[in-house]
Amino acid sequence: MRALTIDHSAPGHLALSEVPDPEPASHQALVRIHSFSVNHGEAAFVVPNGEEGAVPGWDAAGVVVRAAADGSGPAPGTRVLTLGLGGAWAELRAVDTELMGTVPEGADLGAAGALPVAAGSALRALRRLGPILGRRVLVTGAGGGVGRFAVQLAARGGAHVVAATSDPAKGEALTRLGAHEVVAGDALKLVEPVHGVIDVVGGPQLVDAYAALAPHGTLVAVGHSSGVGEDFPFGALFGDAGRHDRSLTTFFLMDDANGLGADLDWLASLVARGELDPQIGHRDDWSRTGEALAALLAREVAGKAVLDIPVTAAAV
Structure with missing residues (x-):
């Protein structure tokens, strides 16, 4: 799969690379990522100081392609928003099922990806x-x-x-x-x-x-x-x-994630009904993530910055 990885020799400390697909643990689902959001903490601390070759990213939304082996979490084909300490800036992500929420049909996955953190x-x-x-x-x-x-x-x-x-x-x-x-x-x-x-x-x-x-x-x-x-x-x-x-x-x-999946469900439902504004102030293709991070650090983004990953024909 393709992923943005930490590369301290590259401009903005990021490079678009080919990396192995993640191998989910039994309590994790495999999710194909459609959109992710970036946060000030990632721009200021995670990317400049990250481990070489690591795939960063906390927030992302996409579609489950493989359910968790232990039977927890959503079925394949479910639209979800996801949270974790890394791995969001990639085409595929292994996610703890307790850190996932469902996204209603018709709702913008990019808006959902702006929610978790x-x-x-x-x-x-x-x-x-x-x-x-x-x-x-x-x-x-x-x-x-x-x-x-x-x-x-x-x-x-x-x-x-x-x-x-x-x-x-x-x-x-x-x-x-x-x-x-x-x-x-x-x-x-x-x-x-x-x-x-x-x-x-x-x-x-x-x-x-x-x-x-x-x-x-x-x-x-x-x-x-x-x-x-x-x-x-x-x-x-x-x-x-x-x-x-x-x-x-x-x-x-x-450290306060117990039951968070239900909260993410609720937040996504509010956005879907137009009762919570995700305030997306910057949206672009994920190839321009470095520019989005720079804009966050310069305080040029009013609200959230969202990046979209084009879904290739092979991935459908």
Whole structure:
């Protein structure tokens, strides 16, 4: 099969290569990939630092060509979205059946491929906040992939959504997605107290967002797109002056994957019904994945970047 592999001698550290087909374990299905999405973490960390010859990629959607040997998961011919720590940027992928969701007939596989990491992280991070109906929820980095899903899902859950973005031009789009307030990232110190925070930026914004938490509030650190650390001033973690019992927790989707397949089913059904916008800001042939990664790093993509793999006659 063809796959994009890590090649540190190639431009952008990627090369389109011929590699052996994957051999699924008994709990894995073999999926022919039609589309995959790329994430900021892959662009910033996975590709530049990956092992030579490895096939990267977390998110992909396609069609099952061989069911899992243990009887779990979908039958051949089922349209699916898939998640894993690698292997998505290829014509074939072996996938754990518990990390797959079904895609309704007629729905765009490219849109489904945009969901697993970004929408899955947004959904499960929001659950860490507890009940959000009628409560104020702040989303930092709201203009990015995870942030746009977090805004939509928080609004769907009945929250009053405060969207923080470094780009004021994204304000109108975020309002359409359900944000009730849009603030600049450097204005977080002025935000009224919130019940919960979904932070995908890290650095000083995380520190300011934590300061905005009301008593008993929770901040979930989902991403670290700023690339800088957090420096809490003395007193920021004191429990006096009404600042008691506030929580800060880290999050990693692959360590919170129990039952994720059902969540992916639900997210794909929302997209199919037009109730969740995948916000695809860049779409191209997979031969141009390097350009998509560069655009992500340059913050030129509004939402998700999706790459399509042409299905050859031999593969049908």
